[in-house]
Amino acid sequence: MAKKKAGVLGLDLLLDKKSLKGLIVEPENKPSMVVLVGDDQFVNRHILSRLRKCIHSEEDDESWAWREFSGEDQPDPRDILDEVATVPMFSTAARIATVRRADSFVSSHREILENFAGRSPGNGGFLVLEVRSFPSNTRLAKAVQQHGLIITTSTPPRFDLTGWLQKWAAQIYSIQLPAVTASTILERLGNELGQIDQALSTFAAALPLDGKRSLPPEMVDSLEGMGHQRTVWEMVDAAAAGRTTEAISLLNGLLDAGESPIGLTAQAATVLRRYSTAARLLRGPDRPTSLGAALKEAGVASWPKALSQAEFALRNLGSHRCQELPKWLESLDRSLKAESSRGLRARLAIERFFCLMSTSAGKQLENK
Structure with a gap:
């Protein structure tokens, strides 16, 4: 059997339907096991849908030959592998068993999966595992690299x-x-x-x-x-521009509407890290020719309104606070995942972060 690639990027496969089909349908490429590695449910869902369409071109085949299990329910691996090994009598479709959220299932049945991954699929079907992590130095990962297919469904950092x-x-x-x-x-x-x-x-x-x-x-x-997303953007813009009271008011509205504190800060971090990068570029030896050029190089959208707001925010924050932003964001993230994970504590943690970004309050809080 031809050796598989150690990892294929799911985002690339979503743009090229033929490449996914070639990786799993051609006899010399047919995998014993497909592992989806990552936590992006959008990519996972679309890759699974594409797999079904590649293998099961007929609706009747799909309803008969595709079965899903939840790894959190700790299913018996024998039942799953029996599904895969069953050869269809009146259908041309391969039998596929899929284990969703399979991290605990893999940990509990690693030896059985290692033996299965090292086999040739023959005329049977194959197994699909959906996991958050899949260390490449394990025996199971090496077996899948050799005889199966690993698809990374998360977005790489520099993609x-x-x-x-x-x-x-x-x-x-x-x-x-x-x-x-x-x-x-x-x-x-x-x-x-x-x-x-x-x-x-x-x-x-x-x-x-x-x-x-x-x-x-x-x-x-x-x-x-886009109303919700616009409100999040307005909140971040207000905080960065020093309008702390406005930012906190918008934050309270979003939290009262049921938004996740971690989700809101993750969206804010995407913008604020670009400001920090722009400030770092302006301090470097090959500094850009202007504030706008630095922001564009840092990834800020170049349309006039966005660039104007970013320039004002960068001037308001100043070089020192822009330099501190990554540290503050990391501290806030740790806090929201620990002692300030919910309720009033989460709200106060984000409010304090907004105060750090303001000119006067930031100095008082940093000195405490």
């Missing part, structure tokens, strides 16, 4: 998500998405691909069916369905 989003919008929604618009959407929503896809669906419905379906950056905040 060109702007370019990917442009291609996804064109393929799925027939939208021409300029790079600056894609950057604006990512700025508003972070790397939450599920939310981004829902926003693209809203945008697609708002654009004319005929003619050029292009989305300028100015339209992003005005379209229906």
Whole structure:
């Protein structure tokens, strides 16, 4: 059997349907096991859907030959492997067993899975595992690298998500998405691909069916369905610009509406880390020619309104506080995942972070 790649990126497979089919359908490539590694449920869901369509082209085949288990229920591995080993009598479809949220299942049955991963799939089906982590130095991972397929479903740190989003919008929604618009959407929503896809669906419905379906950056905040994201952006902009009272008021509204403190700070961190990067670039030996150039190089959207707001925020924060932002964000993240994980403590932790960003309150809090 041909050796598999150690890891294939799920985001790439979503843009190229034929490549996924070639990795699992061709006889010389047929895997004994497919492992989805990562915690992006949007990518996981779409990869599983593509797998079903690749293997089960007929609806009847799909309903008969695809079975899902929950790893959290600790299913008996013998039942799962029996599903995979069953050869269909009246269907051409391969039998596939999928274990969702399978981290604990893998830990409990590693030896059985190692033996299974090292076998040739023959005429049977194959096993799909969905896990958050899959260390490459384990015997199981090495066996899957040799005889199966590992698909990374998380977004790599330096991945060109702007370019990917442009291609996804064109393929799925027939939208021409300029790079600056894609950057604006990512700025508003972070790397939450599920939310981004829902926003693209809203945008697609708002654009004319005929003619050029292009989305300028100015339209992003005005379209229906972006109200929550606009409020988050306004909160971050107010905090960075020193309007602490306004930022706290917007925060309280979002938390009262049921938003997650960790989710809100993650979106804020996406923007604020760009400000920190811009400040670092301006201090470096190859400093950009202007404040705007530094912000663009740091990943801030280049459309006029966004750039103007970012320049004002950067001037208000100053070099020292921009330099401290990553440390403050890390401290806030630790706090929200520990002693300030919920309720009033979570609210106060974020409010204190906003105060650190303001000119006068920040100095008082830092001196405590």
